[in-house]
Amino acid sequence: MNGNQLLDLLKTAKNQMDGGEYAKSLQTLESALARNPEPWLENEIYFQVALCKCELEDYAGTAESLETALSLAEKLTYDEKKHIYDMLLIAYTKKPDYEKLADLCLMLINIEEDKNSLLLSLMFAYLGLEKWDELAKVFDDNPDIAIDAKTLLCKNTCFTMAGRYKEAVQTAEQYIEMFGDEHVIFATLMDLYYSVGDGGKGFEYYKKAITLCDDPGPRMKYGSQLLWKDLYQGTISDTEFPNIVDDMRRSTEKLLTNTAFNNAPKPFRKIKIGYLSPDFRRHPVGLFLLPVMMSTVTSHCFNFCFNLAEPKDEDDTVTTHFKSLADKWEEVHERHDSYIEQLFLTNKIDIAFDLACHTANNRLQLYARRLAPVQISWIGAPVTSGVAAMDYVITDKDVDPPGSEKYYVEKLLYMPDCFLCTTLSGKPSVEPPAFTRNGYITFACFHNIQKVNDKTLGMWRGIMDKCANSRLKIIGRMPDGVEGREILDERFRKIGLSMDRVSISPPTSDANDYFAAYNDVDIMLDTYPFSGATTTFDALRMGRPMITLVGERHVTRVSYSLLKHVGLEDLAAFSEDEYVEKAVTLAGDYERLLKINAELPRRVEDSPLVDQPLFRKNFEKIIRDAWAGYCFENRAGGYDYGADSPQELLEQVANATVYLERKSAAGEDIDNMLAVEYFSVQKAFCEKLGIITSNENFPREYKKLIVEIERGVAEKNLLPAISKAARYLKAIFNMLKQRHGSVGVLADV
Numbered sequence: 001m002n003g004n005q006l007l008d009l010l011k012t013a014k015n016q017m018d019g020g021e022y023a024k025s026l027q028t029l030e031s032a033l034a035r036n037p038e039p040w041l042e043n044e045i046y047f048q049v050a051l052c053k054c055e056l057e058d059y060a061g062t063a064e065s066l067e068t069a070l071s072l073a074e075k076l077t078y079d080e081k082k083h084i085y086d087m088l089l090i091a092y093t094k095k096p097d098y099e100k101l102a103d104l105c106l107m108l109i110n111i112e113e114d115k116n117s118l119l120l121s122l123m124f125a126y127l128g129l130e131k132w133d134e135l136a137k138v139f140d141d142n143p144d145i146a147i148d149a150k151t152l153l154c155k156n157t158c159f160t161m162a163g164r165y166k167e168a169v170q171t172a173e174q175y176i177e178m179f180g181d182e183h184v185i186f187a188t189l190m191d192l193y194y195s196v197g198d199g200g201k202g203f204e205y206y207k208k209a210i211t212l213c214d215d216p217g218p219r220m221k222y223g224s225q226l227l228w229k230d231l232y233q234g235t236i237s238d239t240e241f242p243n244i245v246d247d248m249r250r251s252t253e254k255l256l257t258n259t260a261f262n263n264a265p266k267p268f269r270k271i272k273i274g275y276l277s278p279d280f281r282r283h284p285v286g287l288f289l290l291p292v293m294m295s296t297v298t299s300h301c302f303n304f305c306f307n308l309a310e311p312k313d314e315d316d317t318v319t320t321h322f323k324s325l326a327d328k329w330e331e332v333h334e335r336h337d338s339y340i341e342q343l344f345l346t347n348k349i350d351i352a353f354d355l356a357c358h359t360a361n362n363r364l365q366l367y368a369r370r371l372a373p374v375q376i377s378w379i380g381a382p383v384t385s386g387v388a389a390m391d392y393v394i395t396d397k398d399v400d401p402p403g404s405e406k407y408y409v410e411k412l413l414y415m416p417d418c419f420l421c422t423t424l425s426g427k428p429s430v431e432p433p434a435f436t437r438n439g440y441i442t443f444a445c446f447h448n449i450q451k452v453n454d455k456t457l458g459m460w461r462g463i464m465d466k467c468a469n470s471r472l473k474i475i476g477r478m479p480d481g482v483e484g485r486e487i488l489d490e491r492f493r494k495i496g497l498s499m500d501r502v503s504i505s506p507p508t509s510d511a512n513d514y515f516a517a518y519n520d521v522d523i524m525l526d527t528y529p530f531s532g533a534t535t536t537f538d539a540l541r542m543g544r545p546m547i548t549l550v551g552e553r554h555v556t557r558v559s560y561s562l563l564k565h566v567g568l569e570d571l572a573a574f575s576e577d578e579y580v581e582k583a584v585t586l587a588g589d590y591e592r593l594l595k596i597n598a599e600l601p602r603r604v605e606d607s608p609l610v611d612q613p614l615f616r617k618n619f620e621k622i623i624r625d626a627w628a629g630y631c632f633e634n635r636a637g638g639y640d641y642g643a644d645s646p647q648e649l650l651e652q653v654a655n656a657t658v659y660l661e662r663k664s665a666a667g668e669d670i671d672n673m674l675a676v677e678y679f680s681v682q683k684a685f686c687e688k689l690g691i692i693t694s695n696e697n698f699p700r701e702y703k704k705l706i707v708e709i710e711r712g713v714a715e716k717n718l719l720p721a722i723s724k725a726a727r728y729l730k731a732i733f734n735m736l737k738q739r740h741g742s743v744g745v746l747a748d749v
Helices: 003-018 022-033 039-055 059-071 078-094 098-109 116-129 132-141 149-161 165-179 183-195 199-212 216-233 241-253 284-293 317-325 337-346 364-369 454-466 481-495 511-518 534-541 558-564 576-587 590-605 612-633 646-665 672-688 697-714 719-740
Strands: 271-277 301-307 328-331 351-354 374-377 392-395 411-414 442-445 471-475 502-505 523-525 546-549
Touching: 003 022, 003 039, 022 039, 039 059, 039 078, 059 078, 078 098, 078 116, 098 116, 116 132, 116 149, 132 149, 149 165, 149 183, 165 183, 165 481, 183 199, 183 216, 199 216, 216 241, 216 364, 271 284, 271 337, 271 612, 284 317, 284 612, 301 317, 337 364, 351 364, 351 612, 374 612, 392 612, 411 612, 442 454, 454 481, 454 523, 454 576, 511 534, 523 534, 523 576, 534 546, 534 558, 534 590, 546 558, 546 576, 612 646, 646 672
Parallel strands: 271 301, 271 351, 301 328, 351 374, 374 392, 392 411, 442 471, 442 523, 471 502, 523 546
Antiparallel strands: none
């Protein structure tokens, strides 16, 4: 085909585009490309293809066609191919390709005289790439760039993420001057002031933000940010806190969407549990979760793990272990909320666990909609989720004593011992206290340095003043950016701590070096209000005592709970003065420090803190408590088990027997509903297998058993009756083995 004919095709294609017939125009252009046009014409055809694809919202295809057009335009001047560059900027922005967009912007900035729009595109690219220092440099090098609302918010985010908090505050205040009061910018200022250690101002900006915002979605987000940030500062008083909780409850009630579930309300059946978390890895949450993934009764539950973390080229050993334990594993880190919601609903998850709470990558908004009939928060953060649809939080009576209900949206689901049980790995060497080598006492804190607020520093100064030759060793994650470290140093100077006796260093990623650091210290100092958990476990394991200050709320009481379980509750203080005094007294008692060092690792090993089988049993019991409660509350009358298979009934009998024995062993009453349900399942199982009709001894013995159960219920003493039931079932199982061979879950009973 000659050039004129190709030009006619190109003209036809343009007319089709003008008429809005983009699909037809694309066919015409592809027909022209198939006829091997000259490079100068091919370049133009590819550009027109890009225009078509852009109108059809195929931005990846648009970019590909423009890149081809550009490769054919090497001999053209910049002005002759400027239209291609302009179109590429649009394509890389519409279907974000941040790397290519940044490279293109940097190239064009050196050519174009009007740099403003290019700088805005470059900001967008760096924002997507999270290259905060590079983005900050763009703002630093171009102070006269035109500022609109979007650009100013971008600048604020950039300075915040780069750790330039003072400048971030200035940009937020500039935004208010230019564009007026908005809840978004007030919430930003809340976050910033908490980041620089001024929780008072941060809390005031939270109040301003929610005053201007009626939308329950942002209100939940701001409440979540507040609850997380205030863990470190403790600005919200115990009196004010219940009001925050009530406000979050009212807001999140409006987000509830899923209210009807058809999950079979059978209290003893195998429960489908869905864990949604970014921390199925070597992380405190992962190590606390591992013990409950290995059920003591295989018929107890079916575990679904939905991983929110970005997959790595190679899993760590903990992730690999989780994958082997999960009945179903799915990567969902890039999945939209609606996809995850459907995963829970279509799989008929019975209990949805929230393991992130207010931490990064949480999906609290999904739990607000409700993912399952029962929702439980645990180990994500030491505070309420604030989500009205969250039914329970797992805790213990040391961290949440009676009266703590006012601090929660959820009901409290109590573990009989500690609400945590960790996974010990390796056996690090424990050396004698450091004072035996140094000749002086070394205090230490290995928590996240964000937890070290002014109140904590004040107590530490009191200790250092009274222990004149002592040292303080701080190891923890540093604040972000140069300003973050400057703010930290300024706070130490302001409190009057002599820095020649204080060392501050970042944490090591090597586990051996981390544990070895405990051997260089004598006494660990807890932070307030955000007490330790993992670092407290590790300190106790390494024979290092911890001084802690105990308040009313959970966040202040975790170390206290751990200390009680190793017999060191006397190291818990209930006032700031007592905290200082206990630290000073212990520092002067060399004999006790040596005794603690020698005995503490063994105490930890012998405690419920690492007794995984015991923890699993207790965990399974309270999970079954929650599920049984839902079943009885959400059905009318009894359940007809006639349609259940023998295997399903056998699983339920096994689960029920184990569950009721555990309740009785814990000294808990077994009410009539549970007793009746138990024997309904048992009877259905016997009838299903034809046992009652084929052996005349069973009906008589069964009737005697019912009489015993009824007497046990009346006398509130079911344990003997349950024990008889277990013996009765074993007799049935033995007969089944003889008649039918092995039965799948016999080993569980």
